[in-house]
Ligand SMILES: Nc1nc2c(ncn2[C@@H]2O[C@H](COP(=O)(O)OP(=O)(O)OP(=O)(O)O)[C@@H](O)[C@H]2O)c(=O)[nH]1
């Protein structure tokens with residue numbers, strides 16, 4: 091029976107299936123695979139095959155292939171459309187179609203906040219989902235909102251940008267259309283951006299939470315769990331986990347290239363193929379900064395996120411090497427053990 095993972099907690103998953111919610115333990119196949127690579131552990135948003143055991147319990151037989159994944163700190167790179175299984179990353183959420191990147195309107199013109207939007211959009215692309223930028227609390231910003239949206243659009247080429255107010259309801263319907271066709275979304279954004287308020291207004295009165303899960307002890311007791319997966323009455327689903335909300339320590343190198351596609355394009359016209367865009371002659375990127383076509387802030391932001399992506403990649407490589415060394419040690423040991431009489 092197919093089911094969707096709503097929450098995981100040390101070897102037990104809460105799943106939503108056609109016939110309701112169940113708790114399920116990990117089967118042997120998942121335990122074996124995940125011991126070798128934590129990426130194989132079930133996570134929120136996973137589609138799984140659920141097996142009913144004769145004694146009245148459920149077991150997760152296997153995890154179905156993921157269409158996208160938020161992976162923290164791993165080398166298992168997600169390329170749009172799939173997850174390579176060679177990494178040691180930790181998957182925070184899977185099969186997310188839409189990534190709402192939120193930033194409150196009264197901050198969104200701030201340099202630091204534009205930088206955060208760039209980072210969140212990079213992370214969204216890296217996960218394999220589609221970013222949509224939402225400028226929240228639009229009711230607090232009536233003068234020049236269009237200019238503000240244009241500025242934000244400038245830091246997220248190819249990404250839809252909308253203003254929304256959960257207070258007045260303006261823009262909420264537009265946001266809801268991104269979930270048409272029972273899509274799955276996550277909401278990223280700084281604390282106080284209005285994420286919870288937005289999710290509540292998307293859900294309307296009919297919010298269905300995984301708050302109340304019938305415990306597997308048969309006594310009908312309800313356990314309270316964190317609200318991590320919200321089913322919207324009109325279809326569509328929002329994953330909301332603390333781990334996803336905190337944006338940091340992700341490998342975002344592919345995502346960074348996409349967010350700064352405008353600069354990458356300029357760079358193709360630099361005289362030198364390996365131009366660092368810092369002091370070289372005939373640098374098209376610096377020329378664009380001089381002419382005002384490219385905000386200097388954006389170039390600095392690009393350098394910063396590139397450094398960060400490079401640091402993450404080095405860190406991942408080091409971890410991969412350590413893992414390889416460990417594997418070889420085990421192999422050597424077992425070989426030596428076997429050759430002994
Ligand atoms: N004026 C206005 N205030 C809003 C709007 N949306 C949310 N707020 C207020 O902003 C504050 C923070 O909203 P939350 O929804 O809790 O923010 P959050 O992003 O979930 O915050 P964390 O849970 O800390 O990550 C609350 O006091 C809300 O009432 C809005 O559209 N307009």
Ligand SMILES: [Zn+2]
Nearest residue numbers: 360365367373
């Ligand atoms: Zn250059």
